Amino acid sequence: MARGYDFTRIEAKWQEVWEAQRLFAVTEDPARPKYYCLEMYPYPSGKIHMGHVRNYSIGDVVARYLTMRGFNVLHPMGWDAFGFPAENAAFEHGVHPARWTTDNIAYMKSQLRRMGFSYDWSREVTCCDPAYYRWNQWFFLKLLERGLAYRGRAPVNWCELCQSVLSNEQAEGGVCWRHTDTPVVQKELEQWFLKITAYVEELLGDLETLTGWPERVRVMQRNWIGKSVGAEVDFPLVDGGSLRIFTTRPDTLFGATFMVLAPEHPLALSLSAGTPRESTVREFVARMRRADRAVRTDATAEKEGVFTGASAVNPLTRERIPIWVANFVLMEYGTGAIMAVPAHDQRDFDFARLYRLPIRVVIQPPGGAQGSGESLEAAYEGEGSMVNSGAFSGMASEEGKLAVCQFLEEQGIGKRAVNYRIRDWLISRQRYWGTPIPIIYCDTCGSVPVPERDLPVILPPDVAITMSGGSPLARVEEFVRTTCPSCRRPARRETDTMDTFVDSSWYFLRFTSPHETTRPLDPGTVQYWMPVDQYIGGIEHAVLHLLYARFFTKVCRDLGLTGVSEPFSNLLTQGMVCKESYRCPEHGYRLPGEVDKQGRCTECQRPVEIGRTEKMSKSKRNVVDPDDLLERYGADTIRLFSLFAAPPEKDLEWSDEGVQGSFRFLSRVWRLVEDRAAWIRAARDLSWDDGVHAEAVRALRRVTHQTIARVTRDLEDAFHFNTALAALMELLNALNKFQEELGADPAPPRRNRVLAFAEGVSALVTMLAPFAPHLAEELWEMLGHRESIFRRPWPVADAALAQAETVEVVVQVNGKVRSRQHVPRGTAEDRLRELALADPRVQPWTGGKAVRKVVVIPDKLVNIVVTS
RNA sequence: GCCGGGGUGGUGAAACUGGUAGACGCACGGGACUCAAAAUCCCGCGGAGCUUCGCUCCAUGAGGGUUCGAUUCCCUCCCCCGGCACCA
CATH class of the missing domain: 3.10.20.590 (Ubiquitin-like (UB roll))
Known part of the structure; x- marks a missing residue:
């Protein structure tokens, strides 16, 4: 009778046992050190994909390993359940977003269970549940009270496919973050914003403390915040009034030979009004306004501008300098106007050359004189010593920055100033499937917050999703029509919903007290569990989610809900899951099954191009389905392969042969234990024979203890799962060899040999448990144990035994x-x-x-x- | 252009603080078992050369440097991936 490694039976069995025993449910326990392990929760799009499998396999090893190390491990899971695709499905298939979402959650949850992940499901959080989103509304009201939420008019990004506005973070590079081939269009609208800029210095400064984060994520956030230090200077206009500019180089002020306005700058048109230049300027501004934003702000675009006819006075040289309007100056940064110093700024230099404007050198590079203005080949943007700068000449430029600022401040024509690239977080969305913004508009009282006692503002179930014509809620009369909380007269509700990134900005906090009904969080349990010790997810949220979550954590701290300033102590950004793709010159991307053994397209017999390994995606037809793999190999094999094939932060190349290899390894472990289980059970009643042990015994114990040391170090230091598994494979090889040398006799050999073997096998099975939990549990039971292997402590290496003689x-x-x-x-x-x-x-x-x-x-x- | 991360066999990858380069796996080749296949097991596997039970030389993107010794440290250059990019 073939017994073999029957993963289907084993995996179902242990999943049931774990659930029945509530093995992963945790409560606060001050006696034990806590560990909060979290993976980014998924959007319930339908089925899990290999990216999820990898992400959650990594988290599960961490959680199970630390449990065995004696930590009280919180390992929760939930659903990022609001969002655009649900509405899309509703529009296309006529199924209600709520129904579509709950069905998807049910299916994906069953998949996560079948993968054997050790989640405490009693803490499951679902964002589209009013019990969750009412607290989004509560936070909104609190932010409003503190002046951190406001309604404002601003140029905002609109995505035609989303039929909604987006935040700046979601429209990076001028395209929608979800529809990356769709450029966003600029609209001037009145919308709700959260004042993330109030925390900008802290968000920037605390990045330095996040030493457990990858450097590149910190750099991306630093770039996004984009702090620049400089000065604001008022240039008097020849015809009265003044023009304010921002510069990071006040030390070059003596070299400012002209000024440039953004086309949207209010002075652009007024300066030329009623002059012969009026029509030229008007035409230019109109053309720039029409131009696509992405094209206009492209760094490689030709510089272009027109003279306004007006002039300003350089406040330091007293010279008259012309004012231009040009495409390369942006209204949304600084004051929308610059002083141009062509000798020391390449953009200004290019512009000056193009329109033959004067160039004046005011910074001399260290150790070398550069040519005079007209002979320059490029701007010198570095530091140096100031020249042609009146009383400041001879000063080092670094020092000069401060000196010039001080002078400007004394004269009352300028001051030190700081500018940031980051803007406030626009949270209004013209969509249905999100948290209603709890605001009522009253003709008498204006915009009135919904009183706390009236929360939650429930999303009405009956709605027509049309994918055009603005917020779907606006057409639900029963929802819109209400009374003003303050004057009781008829009023209208806000019909936009919140950005779904509001949900994910605090879900990790909610996991610490998921059933709290009277407040969003229980400060006591938050205090126990926070911060998240290890957060694991994709790099795509480097700026989006991870920045918003840091902001919300600081807000929660200031609301007295948590004592922590930073939510995630350690961050692991796992690499993508990739696979080679096949592309037919005629039929495009092909599935592996549509390519024959000779590498030809089964449609047209042409040879396919084996594409480079790229991220799995439906359009490239190179995805593998976790369900198929579960059926063919079981969860333990999939987990093992995704941990073994590459270190977690690198891209993982999916290989069917590699999966086969992982399956082979688990089968070999199975066979070894099954064949020799009797020996090991017998070993439980034996004790070591005193005296000198045989070399074979000492050698095996050496391997065992060296392996324990290696695996522990690999997991402890940096999550080197691949090398930890390699060490376990070596231990298996050693045990197999040892066992073979003892011969085929089923009767146990001498006791030291049995004990050494049993010790090795126990160590192997125990250390394999975080990676292949079902198999480990089954083998553990086979070895005669009654308690879950996850209640066992992690083995400890005996340094003396590990040492080579x-x-x-x-x-x-x-x-x-x-x-x-x-x-x-x-x-x-x-x-x-x-x-x-x-x-x-x-x-x-x-x-x-x-x-x-x-x-x-x-x-x-x-x-x-x-x-x- | 700037900033991050990389470049090691046929291939995915290892190599603790400078100390035996290529652990472990995959693929491949050979063999055993089998009527056969699958599965399994054993052996080999960076390249070149030689007087071939062994030995020598070359080899971690390229070129220099430091050192008794460099995949590891320093300099210059090339290439790949990712991010940002007219932000004043």
Whole structure:
């Protein structure tokens, strides 16, 4: 009767046991150290994909490993359940977003269970549940009270496919973050904003404390915040009034030879009004306004501008300088106007050359004079010493920045100023499937917050999703029509909903007290669990979610809900899951099944191009379906492969043969334990024989304890799952060999051998448990244990047993390996030197040559340096 | 252009603080078992050369440097991936 590794039976069995025993449910326990392990929760799009499998496999190893290390581990899961695709499905298939979402959640949850992830499902959080989103509304009201939420008119990004406005973060690079081939269009609208800029200095400064984050994520956030320090300066206009500019180089003010306005700048038109230049300027501004924003702000675009006819006065040189309007100056940054210093800014330089404007050098590079203005080939943007700068000449530019600012402040024509690239967070969305913004508009009282006692403002179930014509809620009369909370007269509700990133900005906090009904969080449990010790997810949220979540955490702190300032102590951004793709010149991307063995398209017989390995996606037809793999190999194999094939932060190349290899490994473990389970059960009643153990016993124990040390180090230091698994494979190989050498006799051999073997097998199964939990549990039971392996402590390496008794010492001559010697560990340096010099294999290389030096590294190597 | 991360066999990858380059896996080749296949097991597997039970030389993107010794440290250059980019 073939027994074999029956993963289907084993996995179902243990999933049931874990659930029945509530093995992963946790409560606060001050007696034990806590560990909060979190993976980014999924959007319930229908089915999980390999990216989820990888992300959650990593998190599960961490959670299970730390549980075995004695930590009280919180490992929750939930659903990012509001969002645009639900409405899309409603529009296309006529199924209600709520129904579509709950069906998807049910299916995806069943998939996560079948993967065997150790979530505490009693803490499950679903954002589209009023019990959750009412607190989004509550937070909104609190922010409003503190002046951190406001309604304002601003140019905003509109995505035609989303039929909604987006935040700046969601429209990075001028395209919608979800529809990356759809450019956003600018609209001037009145919308709700959260004042993330009130926390900008803290968000920037605290990045320095996030030493457990990848450097690139911190850099991306730093870039996004985009702080620049400089000055604002008022340039008097010749015809009265003044023009304010922002500059980071006040030290170059003497070199400002013209000024440039953004086309949208209010002065652009008024300065030329009623002059002969009026029509030219008007035409130029109109053309720029019409131009596509992405095209206009493209760095490679030609510079273009027109003279307004007006002039300003350089406040330091007293010279009249012309004012231009040009495409390369942006209204949304600084004051929308610049002083142009062509000698020291490449953009200004290019513009000056194009329109023959004067160039004046005011910074001399250190150690070398640069040519005079007209002969320059490029702007010098570095630091140096100030020249042609009146009383400031001779000063170092770094020092000059401060000195000029001070002078401007004394004269009352300028001041130090800081500018940021980041803008406030626009949270209004013209969509249905989101949190209603709790605001009522009254003709008498204006915009009135919904009183706290009236929360939640429930999303009405009956709505027509049309995908055009603005917020769907606006057409639900029963929802819109209400009374003003303050004057009781008829009023109208806000019909926009919140950005779904509001949900994810605090869900990790909610997991610590998911059933709280009277407040969003229980400060006591938050205090116990926060911060998240390890957060794991994709790099795509480097700026979006991770920035908003940091902001919300700081707001919660200031509301007295939490004591932490930063939510995630350690961040792991896992790499993408990739696979090679096949592309037919005629039929485009092909599925593996549509390519024959000779690598030809089954449609047209043309050879397919084997594409480079790229991120799995439906359009590239290179996805693998977790359900198929579950059926063919089981959860443990999939988990194992996705952890073994590459270190977690690197991209993982999916390989069917590799999966097969992982399955083979688990099968070998299965067979080893199944074949020898009787020995091991027998070993439980034995104790070690005193006296000197046989070399085979000592050797096996050495491997066992070395493996424990290696695996523990790999998991502890940096989540090197791939090398930890490699070590476990080596241990398996050693155990197999040992067992074979003992022969086919099923009766147990002498007790030390049995004990050494049992020790090795127990260590292997225990350490494999976080990676392949079902198999480990089953084998653990087979070995005669009644309690879950996850209630067992992680094995501890015995350093004395792990130490090799003899070591291989390499003998080099002039750095080249010439011999290897086996000597007892700890052999003295003098002895090693002697042995090396006497080594017959070394002598041909040293013979007749003067030994200049002998380098000895005990237990490692001897390097004999001879004159050649 | 700027900022991050990389470049190691046929391939995915290892290599602790400078100390035996290629662990572990995949693929491949050979063999065992089998009527056969699958599965399994064993052996080999960076390249070149030689006087081939072994030995020598070359080899971690390229070129230099530091060092007794460099995949690891320093300099210059090339290439790949990711992010930002007219932000004053």
